[in-house]
Amino acid sequence: MTSHRLQRWAIILMAYQYVVKYRKTTEHGNADALSRLPLGYDKNFDDEEARYNVRELYTPINAEIICRHAENDKVLKRVCSYVQRGWPEKLSPQDADLRPFFNHRFALTIKSNLPCLQTEYNRVIIPASLCGQILRLLHDGHWGVTKMKQLARRNIWWVNMDKDIVEMCSNCDICKVVNPAPARQYESWPDTNRPWERxxxxxxxxxxxxxxxxxxxxxxxxxxxxxxxxxxxxxxxxxxxxxxx
Incomplete structure (x- = not known):
């Protein structure tokens, strides 16, 4: 489940023989200078910077809203019940809507009353009633398919999430324009009016x-x-x- 970037770093490091040594924070002034600048407390600088800090952030969707919608979602209620009591060895044909969750049953858990999918990241399972709103939040800024998938795969999951992202971007004119490889459009040759015109x-x-x-x-x-x-x-x-x- 390790990301390809970390795998590439691991392969690169395998070519070296090195010794890991501990260094105190006070001796790390040469690294990350902006965060480890070896200067004392500057009250005027901190007060000036504090003026631009966000004091209160309105979150369109929070854990409480997701929990409330999950309680009203019949599929997620059954999923949470199976996560707590244990999954059956096989699903009956009547439980076809649970098949995507059954395939991930070993990675499902419940944290703070929220159903989650544990992969490389702990991802909250979004109820069906919130998928459209979450999708619009991901699409805000017109990041494109790849960036939207990266953002989603770090935080959330629902059935057919990747497909929904691709469909939204394919129907967005702005995403088509900013896409580095826009969809090709083919047109017929224009009609000719006389021989040897083309x-x-x-x-x-x-x-x-x-x-x-x-x-x-x-x-x-x-x-x-x-x-x-x-x-x-x-x-x-x-x-x-x-x-x-």
């Missing part, structure tokens, strides 16, 4: 031990084909010149 050219082969230069008129679909020994630029220009002549 010509499509390509090389084919080897066929019958030869290469073939194929030109097709977009208006009449008339083909012009030349047998060639090679498809270099010089030979291609020569074939086109002879054909035009």
């Amino acid at each position: 010509v499509h050219i390509d090389s084919a082969g080897p066929v019958f031990n030869s290469m073939w230069l194929i030109c097709v008129d977009a208006f009449s679909q008339f083909p012009f084909i030349v047998q060639m020994t090679t498809t270099t630029t010089v030979h291609t220009i020569s074939a086109l010149s002879c054909g035009c002549g």
